[in-house]
Amino acid sequence: MEDISLAHQNLYYVPGILNLLAAYLIGSIAFGFVLCKIFGYGDIRKIGSKNIGATNVLRTGNKLLALATLILDSGKGAIAVLVLTYFFATTPEATTTLPSISSQAYMLLIGFFAIIGHCFPVWLKFRGGKGVATTLGVFLISTPLLGLIACIIWLLMALIFRVSSLSALIAVGLTPLIAHYIYNDPNISGLCAMIAALVYLKHRENIKRLFSGQEPKINFSKK
Numbered sequence: 001m002e003d004i005s006l007a008h009q010n011l012y013y014v015p016g017i018l019n020l021l022a023a024y025l026i027g028s029i030a031f032g033f034v035l036c037k038i039f040g041y042g043d044i045r046k047i048g049s050k051n052i053g054a055t056n057v058l059r060t061g062n063k064l065l066a067l068a069t070l071i072l073d074s075g076k077g078a079i080a081v082l083v084l085t086y087f088f089a090t091t092p093e094a095t096t097t098l099p100s101i102s103s104q105a106y107m108l109l110i111g112f113f114a115i116i117g118h119c120f121p122v123w124l125k126f127r128g129g130k131g132v133a134t135t136l137g138v139f140l141i142s143t144p145l146l147g148l149i150a151c152i153i154w155l156l157m158a159l160i161f162r163v164s165s166l167s168a169l170i171a172v173g174l175t176p177l178i179a180h181y182i183y184n185d186p187n188i189s190g191l192c193a194m195i196a197a198l199v200y201l202k203h204r205e206n207i208k209r210l211f212s213g214q215e216p217k218i219n220f221s222k223k
Contacts, residue, residue, distance in 0.1 A: 016106075019084040023110045026080040027117025027134060030124055031072040032057045035065055045127070049205075052121075053129035055164065070133050073118065077137030080114040081107050104142065105187035111138030112191055119202050130202040132168045135195055139175070143188065146179050162217040165206040172199045 032052040036044040041060045044052055048059035054073060058066035085107050101109070118134040120126040139147030150171045157167035176193040183189070200207070209215040 019110055020113045023080045023084055023113035024117040025122075026076055026084075027114030028121035028123055028128070029076055029117075030121050030128065031076070032069040032129065033124065035069055035072075036060065039065060041065075045124075051129055052124070054133060073129065073133035074137035074140075076118070077111055077114045077134040078141040079137075081111045081138055081141045084110050101187050102185060104183070105185055105191065107142035108138065108188055108191045111135075111142050112195055114138060115195060115198060119198060130206075131195075131199050132172070135172060135199060138195075143179065143183070145182055146175060146192075149178055150175055158218060163210070163215055164218055165203055165215055166210055169200065169203060169207070172196045 030052045032044050032054065036042065036047075036057060039062065041047070041062070044050075044056060044060075048056045050056070054066045054070035057069045060066075085103075115131045115134050115138060117128075119128045119131045121128040136147065136151065139150055141147075153174060154167045154171040157170045158164060161167060173196050175196060176189050179185075179192045180189045206215060
């Protein structure tokens with residue numbers, strides 16, 4: 001009887017694991033790549049930094065396409081969290097993969113897998129974007145106050161330093177500390193640290209350019 005009960009309990013982990021896989025697949029949708037193909041710009045991976053994110057899409061000269069990429073990349077992180085948390089969690093046990101994790105931390109965990117999908121999309125041989133836009137969407141839905149503060153920090157840093165990558169690295173890098181004071185949940189703080197580490201990993205070339213003084217700056221006066 002004990003073995004049967006244990007097996008039945010373990011079945012509750014299946015929806016949680018499938019949710020994480022689904023989040024990864026949603027995050028793997030490479031909107032920058034798809035939009036550039038549709039609108040005749042070819043393979044975005046052969047343009048500029050060869051990245052699939054909005055910043056590189058902007059190098060095509062199509063600002064609307066870059067904006068659409070930014071919105072869609074942010075939106076897929078938000079949608080992954082919303083849909084997979086609320087529509088597929090049919091039982092209390094299915095809302096978590098870990099016995100002691102809070103529902104809010106689980107939302108962030110789903111978002112983390114969506115960010116992994118964006119950074120390492122299976123459809124593009126695991127060569128994806130840098131994760132900032134998707135991270136923003138994830139934070140704004142799973143931890144709204146943290147997401148809002150991160151956006152404000154990015155904006156302030158952009159105004160001060162006029163370097164987009166540096167602003168993103170500072171904003172994301174501060175999220176574990178900010179999350180600790182807001183939520184006092186080690187799972188949330190730990191996931192923020194993991195997300196920040198992933199974003200920093202994907203920005204390693206930007207970090208090299210920052211140290212060498214070669215990272216391009218934002219031109220706010222450019223028309």
